[in-house]
Amino acid sequence: MLKLYNTLTKQKEVFEPLNPGKVSMYVCGPTVYDFVHIGNIRSYLFSDTLRRYLAYLGFEVKMIKNITDVGHLTEDSQGQGDSGEDKITRKAQAEKKTPEEIARFFEKDFHQVEEKMNILPAQYFPRATAHIDQMIKIVEKLLEKGHAYKKNGNVFFDVTSFPDYGQLSGNTLENLKVGARVEEHPDKKNPWDFALWIKAPKEHILKWSSPWSIGYPGWHIECSAMSTEYLGSTIDIHTGGEDNIFPHHEAEIAQTQCYSGQKFVHYWLHARHLLMNGEKMSKSKGNLFTLPDIIKKGFSPMDLRMLFLSSHYRSPLDFSWEALEQAKKNLQKINDFVLELEIVAKQKKSGQDPNLENFGTEIEKALNDDLNTPLALSFLYSLISETHKLLSNNSLSSQSAQEILSFWQKINLVFGFILQGQAQIPKEIQQIAEDRQKARQQKDFQKSDQLRDLLEQKGFLIEDSGEGYKIRSKK
Ligand SMILES: [Zn+2]
Numbered sequence: 181m182l183k184l185y186n187t188l189t190k191q192k193e194v195f196e197p198l199n200p201g202k203v204s205m206y207v208c209g210p211t212v213y214d215f216v217h218i219g220n221i222r223s224y225l226f227s228d229t230l231r232r233y234l235a236y237l238g239f240e241v242k243m244i245k246n247i248t249d250v251g252h253l254t255e256d257s258q259g260q261g262d263s264g265e266d267k268i269t270r271k272a273q274a275e276k277k278t279p280e281e282i283a284r285f286f287e288k289d290f291h292q293v294e295e296k297m298n299i300l301p302a303q304y305f306p307r308a309t310a311h312i313d314q315m316i317k318i319v320e321k322l323l324e325k326g327h328a329y330k331k332n333g334n335v336f337f338d339v340t341s342f343p344d345y346g347q348l349s350g351n352t353l354e355n356l357k358v359g360a361r362v363e364e365h366p367d368k369k370n371p372w373d374f375a376l377w378i379k380a381p382k383e384h385i386l387k388w389s390s391p392w393s394i395g396y397p398g399w400h401i402e403c404s405a406m407s408t409e410y411l412g413s414t415i416d417i418h419t420g421g422e423d424n425i426f427p428h429h430e431a432e433i434a435q436t437q438c439y440s441g442q443k444f445v446h447y448w449l450h451a452r453h454l455l456m457n458g459e460k461m462s463k464s465k466g467n468l469f470t471l472p473d474i475i476k477k478g479f480s481p482m483d484l485r486m487l488f489l490s491s492h493y494r495s496p497l498d499f500s501w502e503a504l505e506q507a508k509k510n511l512q513k514i515n516d517f518v519l520e521l522e523i524v525a526k527q528k529k530s531g532q533d534p535n536l537e538n539f540g541t542e543i544e545k546a547l548n549d550d551l552n553t554p555l556a557l558s559f560l561y562s563l564i565s566e567t568h569k570l571l572s573n574n575s576l577s578s579q580s581a582q583e584i585l586s587f588w589q590k591i592n593l594v595f596g597f598i599l600q601g602q603a604q605i606p607k608e609i610q611q612i613a614e615d616r617q618k619a620r621q622q623k624d625f626q627k628s629d630q631l632r633d634l635l636e637q638k639g640f641l642i643e644d645s646g647e648g649y650k651i652r653s654k655k
Contacts (some may be wrong), residue, residue, distance in 0.1 A: 182231075182237060184417075184548045185494060187425060187448040188348050192550050195447065197416045200440045203241045204411040205236050206445075208403060208420040208428070209305065212286035213267040216293045217468045218484065218499065219454040219461045223421040226451040226493040226551075227483065228299040230419065232594045233547050243576065245302035246403060247290075249283035249309050250386050250396055266396070269385055272350045281387050283309075293471050296481040298596045307407045308397070313572035314405035315397045318439050319376045319390075327438040331367040335380030339372045342434045348448060349426035373605040374422025374431050400431035407432075413440035422450045423566065443475050451493045458498060469499070477501065482597055483508040487551040489595060510561075514652060515599045517564045518588060520571055523648035524581035532570055536587055539563045543591055553595075560591070605651050609640050613651050 182195040197203045207227045210216060227243075235239050249268060256394075272279045273369060293445055294301065295463045322328040337352060339345045346352030356372050365375070375398035380387035387394050392633035407415055414437075430449065436444040453460055456467040474484055491497040539559055546555035567584060570576035606615075616631035635642050635651070643650045 182233075182548050183550055184447055184449060186446075187450050188445070190639045192514075193447070197239065198414060201240060202413040203236070203239045203417060204404070205231060205234075205241055205243045205417040205419070206304065206407040206411060206415055207243060207245040207418075208424050209245040209247050209302075210286070210290045211267060212283045212290060214286060214463075215470045216286075216290050217470050218474065219421075219468075220447070221293065221297060221471065221484065222454045222488050222493075222497065223419075223451045224294060224299055225297060225427070225488050226449075227419045228297075229489065229493075229553060229594065230417070230449065230551060231300065232596055233551060236590075236594050239387065242411065243302045244406065245305055246406050247283075247287055247305050247307045249307050250279075250402075254322045266384070266386060273374075283307075296471060297485055298598050300596075304410060306410065308402040308406070309386070311402060311405045311409065312390075312397065314409050315392050315401045316377075316407070318401060318405055318435065319397075322376065322435060322533070325438060327435070329369065329394050330374055330377075333395060334365070334367050335377040335392055336365075336368055336373040337376055337431065337435055337438075339370060339374070339434065342438055345372075345434050345435070346430065348433055348441070349430045349577065351426050351430060367392065374398060374400060374427060376435070400428055401435060403428070403432050404436040404444075407444075408436065408440065415444045417443055417447045417449060419449045419451070419509050420444040421468075422452050425450055444500070454497050455496055455498045458494060461499075462590070474504070479504055479508060480581065482599075483511055485597060486511045490555055490557060492550075492552055494550070510557075513564060514560070514597065517567065518581065518585070518599055519650050521585045522649065523584055523650075524571065524576055526577055527578050527648075529576070529578045531575040531580070533561075533577060533580040534566050534570060534584070536583060538565075540587060540591075547594065556591075557595075600653060605640070605653075609635065609638060610652060612638075613640075613642055613649060617649060620644075 182351075183192040184195050185192050205227075207224070210220065227245075231243055248264065263616055266279070268279045268282050272282045275282065277285075289300075291305075299455070319328065322337065323330065323335065327336075328335055328337050329580045330336075346355065353372060377390055377392055377397060379393035384396070387396050393463070403479050407418070418429070418432075455461070456465075459465065460584050461468050471481060471484070475481070483504055487499075487504050488497070490507055490510070539562065542559040543556045546552040546559065549555075563584070566578065570580075612631055612635055616628045616635070617629065619628040621624075632642055638651060641652045643652070
């Protein structure tokens with residue numbers, strides 16, 4: 181029974197989808213004005229793991245991840261995102277490109293990063309700029325129902341018209357009164373009202389006509405428009421990073437529920453920030469790493485995947501190169517394990533059979549408990565050491581090796597590692613290694629040494645283990 185921590189109710193709840201066997205899932209995607217950094221990757225990887233585990237459990241998952249290519253303003257970190265410049269426009273001006281060129285360039289970067297991380301693609305990646313009509317339709321209805329007001333070509337959501345405002349973040353209007361100040365737009369009735377539509381200044385490049393002004397949508401409305409469009413009024417799961425909770429997701433709930441009259445999301449799930457030496461990563465602090473930065477230091481995207489899966493998504497994770505080094509070693513351990521199993525599985529050996537059922541049950545139990553990937557991995561490591569005991573005294577049967585391999589392949593649908601396994605060793609290299617193995621068995625050590633040297637020249641190391649061997653790329 182899968183239990184997930186719901187930010188809305190602040191507790192772990194048994195997951196029950198609206199429609200049996202099916203899950204609708206909306207993920208807040210990137211604002212495409214800069215390279216994806218590893219903090220973003222942690223958040224996307226969490227959504228990917230959740231989606232993978234739901235599929236593992238047999239659910240048919242429909243996942244939508246939006247591309248924010250308009251309307252995300254620079255001041256959102258301090259307040260509502262109702263003022264300041266459009267981030268994409270600012271970047272376009274700095275680089276002397278059009279906003280569209282900037283958006284497409286960084287959208288491509290985002291897809292490449294997801295692919296390298298083996299994050300499964302969403303069924304659809306809708307772009308905000310392609311859904312302006314839907315946004316206008318929602319804003320019109322909100323005005324009609326008295327949840328929004330217009331002034332000077334701008335339209336704002338009236339937070340006092342929605343009594344549940346603050347339910348997700350705890351930022352109720354009562355609490356907000358005593359809390360931090362928010363920068364005020366002169367046309368707002370209440371500082372916490374948020375923009376649905378903003379009249380564009382003359383020099384603004386990204387703008388559309390609407391019943392109120394030539395302008396552009398507020399930051400939050402796009403997610404309501406796209407989730408409603410592709411997943412319906414009520415969805416099962418909405419995910420994002422913890423920084424999305426307020427004001428973004430709070431605003432999404434308010435406007436979507438006032439528009440549709442129905443509950444918007446059943447399960448809200450948020451990944452914690454990735455920290456750098458205890459601090460939030462940011463450009464100004466110069467501690468923002470991208471995937472290419474990680475690769476330059478000699479790590480693979482899968483090492484990073486391992487690092488992220490080794491901590492729970494709701495725990496703060498402090499990034500360090502030492503921790504990444506450890507993750508790399510752990511992944512290597514799995515890689516070696518799989519290689520050894522592949523060799524034993526090919527032979528026709530009899531021997532002992534470890535009890536797999538226990539490991540499977542424990543791993544599932546861990547994942548059922550709000551996706552506890554570090555605990556699930558620890559059971560995988562126990563399976564590896566149990567199997568190693570049998571491998572080292574040469575008593576694992578080929579049939580068991582095959583069963584453990586099949587088990588690994590099934591559970592790896594959730595972990596999503598791409599291993600540098602035997603299958604990825606070129607055929608020619610595998611053939612040389614096989615010939616060398618035959619030479620060894622025939623005690624022709626001169627030939628076996630020659631073949632070992634040949635493998636080394638071609639960039640591969642071979643290690644003998646028991647009756648088998650392992651090939652590894654020298655890098
Ligand atoms: Zn969103």
